[in-house]
Amino acid sequence: MKLIIAIIQPSKLESVKEALTEVEVFRLTVMDCQGFGRQRGQTGLYRGHEFSVNLLRKVQLQIAVNEEFVKPTVDAIVAGGRSGGEGEIGDGKIFVLPMDDCVRIRTGERGNEAI
Amino acid sequence: MKLIIAIIQPSKLESVKEALTEVEVFRLTVMDCQGFGRQRGQTGLYRGHEFSVNLLRKVQLQIAVNEEFVKPTVDAIVAGGRSGGEGEIGDGKIFVLPMDDCVRIRTGERGNEAI
Amino acid sequence: MKLIIAIIQPSKLESVKEALTEVEVFRLTVMDCQGFGRQRGQTGLYRGHEFSVNLLRKVQLQIAVNEEFVKPTVDAIVAGGRSGGEGEIGDGKIFVLPMDDCVRIRTGERGNEAI
Amino acid sequence: MLTGLLLFGLVGMPPLWSGSVIAQDGAAAAGAASTADEAGLIETVAAAEATEAEVVTFDAADSAYTINTLIMFICAVLVLFMQAGFAMVEVGLNSAKNTVNILAKNVMDLAVGVILFLFIGFALMYPGDSWLVDGYLGEPTSFVVRDNPDAPGDYSSSADFLFQVAFAATAATIVSGAVAGRMKFGAYLVYSAVLTGLIYPISGSWKWGGGFLDDMGFQDFAGSVVVHAVGGFAGLAGAIVLGPRLGRFTADGKSIPLPGHNIAFAALGVFILWIGWYGFNPGSQLTYAGAANAEATTYIALTTTLAASAGAIAALLTAWALFSKPDLTMALNGVLGGLVAITANCDRVAQWEALVIGAAGGALVVLGILMLDKLKIDDPVGAWPVHGLCGVWGGVATGIFGDLPDGIESVGGFIAVQSIATVIICAWAFFTMLGVFLALKAFGVLRVSAEEEQAGLDISEHGMHAYPSDGVSGGAIA
């Protein structure tokens, strides 16, 4: 079991969700976050005063999957999350973490069944 | 050491915290999140127009524990987080992740002591 | 590869970021969170009625790093995140999690290169 | 020469403002004129038939009627604006998850209140000579009777209705804050109809309708008791019958504050209420034409301002002394407490007395909030401390500080009259509404389920979030 954490552009949330649905990943958890990375493009303007926006709005997805789903899930996120054909700085990252166990609160089921 | 990540109903935050206190887990971190899972029940209404709410409000708990606390912690979350006797769809998931190290910023302590 | 999760005081965000920059850690993800720990100091006041604030505002940093960066990163967070010389209750925790893989969405690169 | 003067008397004067019924809509002028026709307000005719002295008198009345009507209209608009203020205060001092519900209550209690007051309340409150039980219960009739053209009176009945219905809506909406976060929306609509249709106008008639309390010599200029205490005690009844919100008091009786989610809204609401009070108190002078009236109207605005300021300062200092931090929500409630307290007596106290009355009101609010806490009564916005307790204080303070009215000889006697009447009105509001809330409870329609309350009334009663997040709104909000 793995926990896949993906940081994507907020505007890609819908297309990533669609891509995930196509590979039959239906369950995920979403959080707002701010990213600080190589991307520096966005300029804010405040009171006639431009500034490079330091932390950028991102969305984080957390998806627990069984081993065989790791590759399709990662590929789907990459496909849905990339801007244009070539991708742009700021498109984000995917982290794959090992996971020891998973529990479904409703039933108390554990392990691969519970994902 | 493990990092336990639990996604629960916001309305269960209090009862889960109480259940955790009973097993002497006093430290945790809480975040707002939205969940996308099997649960589909909630219907929103906007401008005379029903719609099924797509992402649902959830709360995520992150709890770092030593091995011996994993089971009681998971059990406490299940006990406190389950709706009614039987549980309901949407009650959430618990993920148990391996953790290599823990550091207390205040003292710089590391490892099991620092949890 | 490790995923470092740090929970710090919101007011330390800037100094932690500076400390991280010094050890050449430029990429990170930031989230708002609430912490429940040993710290109990903050008293809120609402309608002439003091109360001990139960969950406290914290900021969570998530930083994916290659092995050789783990120590400098943790040290930088400790240095930037500690209040005063001695640290104060509530300064937070750092969790180091093993990480299997990392993917850069823009390019599809994987592993250590993609961090 | 003499002829000229005669002309002046008979012909010259009458056109004072005559004929100039124009209207945005050129042609509608005819309509308005025909309205005037129906109302028989054609001065020229009236004038021509009158003697000279009468002509002049008529014109003076016409002029006073105009000023009174228009200023009363403006004051009514200010009082209606208070609805926005109440809505913002209540929204701000409650949880985000109950925002839609609070707003729905505030919009609908105004709408329902207008209809109920039109069909029954207005007549009940101002029975004139048509009492069912003399001095105690007026005869209900519906609709606003437009002015008798031959005797237009002091101001238009339409302006009067607007001004009065705004007061009724104020009394109703006060309760909304006290019962926030747990009452069913349907039950609130029922409560609201009963209050504006029956409870408020009946006790109102005892004083402003010229009923038995008025005969007793009871003074309540703009309604510390008649309006605010009625709302405050009705709210108290609601808060008691409903019981506290979940989590407000722990099993072992500790009080857990549930902070309001947007203090900026709360403060905006208080500023709006302060502004609206300039319609509430000065407007209650009812006639503004003529130097004496105009002066009195603005003096009332002055005492009102002084009491509000003193209330804010006293509440802030009291809170600062007690809790060692200057609590803004207390200062905000203190403004309102000062305003409520001066409402009964703004016309009959000196400036320093206004300061004292307002300051005491501000301090009382803080103590009242602490008292409810001790009693484990959950009044989320402090409706009772502000409107109930300070309303009572306003009523009694009138006796202590106010100039004696005709027919009352001693300060002691005045205090007695004020206290008795205040108790009667508060008891009326409290017990009748207690009955209503208990009946709603008996029918099981009063309070939402624990689950619904936890989820918030917005989603459980209205299916809507006030501030939907990104995810909930399908990514529309980023």
Next chain:
Amino acid sequence: MLTGLLLFGLVGMPPLWSGSVIAQDGAAAAGAASTADEAGLIETVAAAEATEAEVVTFDAADSAYTINTLIMFICAVLVLFMQAGFAMVEVGLNSAKNTVNILAKNVMDLAVGVILFLFIGFALMYPGDSWLVDGYLGEPTSFVVRDNPDAPGDYSSSADFLFQVAFAATAATIVSGAVAGRMKFGAYLVYSAVLTGLIYPISGSWKWGGGFLDDMGFQDFAGSVVVHAVGGFAGLAGAIVLGPRLGRFTADGKSIPLPGHNIAFAALGVFILWIGWYGFNPGSQLTYAGAANAEATTYIALTTTLAASAGAIAALLTAWALFSKPDLTMALNGVLGGLVAITANCDRVAQWEALVIGAAGGALVVLGILMLDKLKIDDPVGAWPVHGLCGVWGGVATGIFGDLPDGIESVGGFIAVQSIATVIICAWAFFTMLGVFLALKAFGVLRVSAEEEQAGLDISEHGMHAYPSDGVSGGAIA
């Protein structure tokens, strides 16, 4: 004695309000007086030269002018306050990511509207006798001509301009809500200038300027059709040409609601609009001095209040019946629907008729919103259902319920006139603005790119977040 009387006629009366031009700025009094000089408003001189009867007449006119001017000014302020209401409603019912854009549009359409109306619109709308095409197109001139001192008229032209420009800004700002979330800011400024400079004043002149619709006997007291339907149909044109927001309808045609991000703002906006409407409708009486006018002004406020209340209740109940939940946003739109519907006829209907008209307006709003949804037209705030549809209903309802104006004999005839004129004005607004929007589209300056829309107009058009988070603001917000 006689001499005394003469003195009275010649000397005594004139000082009625004469000379007391004071001003905050003691010395500026001179300035103001010199202004008065220029305007030749020196009563003393005028009076001394006049015969006795004239003197008196003059004073009566002076007094009426004063009241009319000052009350119209206050009403204009109330109508201008509606800009804040529109801004809050639109902000609240849209995504957070478009907030800055909506506010920028609302502030700037008022600013641009004032300038355009000053330079061309006001003259186009009220040509007096200066028509280019008689009854159809006025002659454009610029600036407000100050009053002729010898015949000051019914009210000051400055007050008139303010009142009228507030109406023009209302018509313009209605559209903002219909095109929210996807229109370029520059294009909006162009649209706004065209509407307030040309489209609105031209059709306005047909009725309020005394043009051909006025000659037909068409009645529209305060602008259900002339103002609201013009804005509503212009907005409809915009919504159609722009197409729906991304994600508003799925590929297979399902409608996806994009909830507003702050319902508290929306409700606050509706309260402000309700309040502002007391300037809009009663203010449209234009002359308020004299009992008949004052009474009519407040009766209009009464029917306005009744219609708003009935609209809220009807919309809430309709929504409750259809969707089984009391939808607050529908009640809010219902208030506005009721207000729009009564605007044309608030002066000429009975109280029960006002209730019927308002209730129908409230119900229509709900149906109109559903209808647009079916037609896949995306109007984020319901500008067309509220202002377009209820505007039309208001126009027609005037024929059904309103007192017959002079020259129209039968209810059937009245309905026919109202319907024809309403269709003409709506078609004018719809098709001219359709042209403008299509032209802007043809030049490729109408709609932002999909990427910009997704990111939100705030950041893409203005480089600014309305509610920047912690991180974005560099830790300043915690």
Next chain:
Amino acid sequence: MLTGLLLFGLVGMPPLWSGSVIAQDGAAAAGAASTADEAGLIETVAAAEATEAEVVTFDAADSAYTINTLIMFICAVLVLFMQAGFAMVEVGLNSAKNTVNILAKNVMDLAVGVILFLFIGFALMYPGDSWLVDGYLGEPTSFVVRDNPDAPGDYSSSADFLFQVAFAATAATIVSGAVAGRMKFGAYLVYSAVLTGLIYPISGSWKWGGGFLDDMGFQDFAGSVVVHAVGGFAGLAGAIVLGPRLGRFTADGKSIPLPGHNIAFAALGVFILWIGWYGFNPGSQLTYAGAANAEATTYIALTTTLAASAGAIAALLTAWALFSKPDLTMALNGVLGGLVAITANCDRVAQWEALVIGAAGGALVVLGILMLDKLKIDDPVGAWPVHGLCGVWGGVATGIFGDLPDGIESVGGFIAVQSIATVIICAWAFFTMLGVFLALKAFGVLRVSAEEEQAGLDISEHGMHAYPSDGVSGGAIA
């Protein structure tokens, strides 16, 4: 016949508005009447004793007094509403973590200001004939002296106090924005008391109290300099002494903007201020009765509207040109800049001049903000650019464009007078307040600690969050 006329003179006229002192509270009428009694405002008696001509004159005065008093009251309410506008602008343009503090300052500076102005400021500002140092320093006395019944004057002193205290509160509250985010709450209360009690009324007396600047011929109709520049320069002193907020400028001097947390609040605030300005400027005409006054009042409203619109457009375009994005916060500040600039001269400029003055004000605001940035002075809301810089511009523009006052012969001379007086007032406000702020700093009570600032003044000074999250509020907000 003659007798009839006499009757008319002696009996017929006096009842003009006489006796109709009614009040909401039927019985309180007696109270009000007794009030009138004390004030000796019984016209009938006065009239009966007067000669015919006098009778008539008295009635005219009575009528003018009524209108003036009531309209001034309404304008005072509008100006007081500006407090809500300032609060919203400041809240919106600052960090969320300082919201409670800003609101507390805004509520309390009004409350404290009212009390201080009552006890000392009002008398200092309008000494009449009671100067301690002739033309420079009035004699302090307390409380509002109610009108002398025999000579009621132009308007009630209560209305006057309300109107003037609202101006004083405006001057005080301007500073709040400049010192936001780092000043101790207690220190702010001290500052506020000093400004409204001493600094503002003393310089105010130099002009509006008839002091030495007034004698010089200095013109400042509604207070571009007397009110706004005083507030702006006091704020500048505060911003300088306090130093910038943490993180506002980097060690190497780069400017880091700290964006406001809620632009919707900021825009709402500006709309409210715009509306309130219709009390501020037109209200400063002080007498409104009579055609000349009424016309002047509304012409002032017109120039005010034109300047606000021109200011918005100029600021938006300037920002657009300089930064290639239409910055809403600049447009908002531009509205205010235009309004401040026209305030001194709204009564004495032509319409095109109003446009020029307003547009220059709007552009100046943008440049002023950039200038402060260069100078590393941190003024979070732009209080100095808006009120200080545009206040100065308004003062000077009066000389350039305004009609010459009596006693000044040339435009050059007028400009000189205006410039000198403007400099004197600004220097007075700046240096006295610099002293106050330095003293507070010396006592170590001026600025919060770095830790407290980082945490936000809400929690560190008031122990309260403005927008508590779920967790903090114990799960109450979901």
